[in-house]
Amino acid sequence: MVDTPGTGDDGTRDVLDQLAEHALGHLFSAALRTAVSCRIADRLAAGPRTAGQLAELTDTHAGHLRRVLRYLATRGIFREDATGAFHLTPLGDALRTDAPNSLHEGVLLLTDPMFQRTSASLEETVRKAGPSFERIFGKPFYAHVADDPELRELFDKGMASLSGQIDTVIAGTYPFPEKGTVVDVGGGRGGLLRAVLRERPGLTGILFDQSAAVSTHLLAEDDAVQGRWRADSGDFFTEVPEGADIYVLKHVLHNWPEDACLRILRNCRAAMAPDARLLIVDPVLPGGNAPHLGKTLDVAMSAILDGQERTEDEFSALLTVAGLRLTRILPTEMFTSIVEAEAA
Structure with missing residues (x-):
């Protein structure tokens, strides 16, 4: 050629x-x-x-x-x-x-034709300042996935494949308390919550997500966490379970534009106990020109969901508007970091 x-x-x-x-x-x-x-x-x-x-x-x-x-x-x-x-x-x-920790299903998801078509229309996203996915498929990403049982299965298996190693790293990196309650907000099938409860036998947990996600959760399959969890269905744009010690948003905020993120964060802020902490598990984009998977995902989020990855300053500004204060960022061995916040 x-x-x-x-x-x-x-x-x-x-x-x-x-x-x-x-x-x-x-x-x-x-x-x-x-x-x-x-x-x-x-x-x-x-x-x-x-x-x-x-x-x-x-x-x-x-x-x-x-x-x-x-x-x-x-x-x-x-x-x-x-x-x-x-x-x-x-x-x-x-x-x-x-x-x-097979990535077989994860690679099948990431290379699915729906994403290839979306990427091919990236210029449209740039010119029209909105996700090309919805214009191509006629509905938002999550609605499209929910309406196709085979695609939903691929998404669930693919995300579990991609998330398994990250869940273990997060559970081992953050100093979760020995006792208390952790709420995994938008936690899907509960992989992260399961990893955290395994790491801290004195903790209890709440898996919180829409009913379609929590109905297929993984927690009941693990004897090591039995009796220390419950699965609640709901909408984090409306409210989240109250009074817990740790709230976790893993790979949630990067899916949404700023106004939606603020609604989620404010609902978490309203539910938090006085000394509670909020953990945001997302890439924190570094400065400079060095490659970083977060920079790749940032472009993908813009085309698929109208979401974005953020720098430390952008996280701090977003949290401030939501009535929270960034206290520290813990890097991990993976591409994602742990952004810790408390009530301002």
Whole structure:
């Protein structure tokens, strides 16, 4: 497709190579989805295989499959040896369906065609200052997911896949009290609350979300937390359970524009006990030009949900308007941080 001349003194080939590679980035997402959908990582778990062997196992075309796997090997997903056999790498290993903390379902969600279509319309988001998702699909993201049972299942499994490691890290990073009550506001199926209750046997917890989410919660499956939780359904735009010691908003605020965030925060502020703390688990965007997953998600949120990621100053300003005060930010080993706040 692109004829790259020899490198000149002005570095034109390097510029061309880099920009062409970036411009074709959508192919990497498509190739990754193809490998995950074909469960290539599962086929390599027992040892290296050639593209021909993998094609027989996956009912695919050997020549085309090899080209996809060779491309993915340039990004460290797999490794091709001198004999033409492909090996798992640490990245590829995480795509196994039976891997600890498997990201198989998470990658299927992130590479779903609905997101690819939304990203392709990013210019529309920039020009019209609103999410292109709703204009493409005719309804807001969460309504679209709720109306499609298969998509809802993909979303639930994908989010659980992506969140599992984060939940464990958050539970181990923040110094949760030995006793008291934690409310996981908008907590979905309760993965984070389960991790926190495992970490602190003296705590009790409340999972709070819409009925569709809490009806499939994970808490009843874990004997280690039995008798220390309840699941309440409701709308955090209206109210949240009162009188708890810790309120957690994990990956909630980044889904919403500022006015909606203020409604959520004010409801938390009204429900908090006098010495309670509010924890916001979201990326905190660093300054400068260094890559950060939060900066990628920030663009995605604008196109999908009209949400955003925030800097420390932006979090502080938002909390102040809601009657709260930012007390500290705890970085984690993951891309997300813990923003702690108290009543102002």
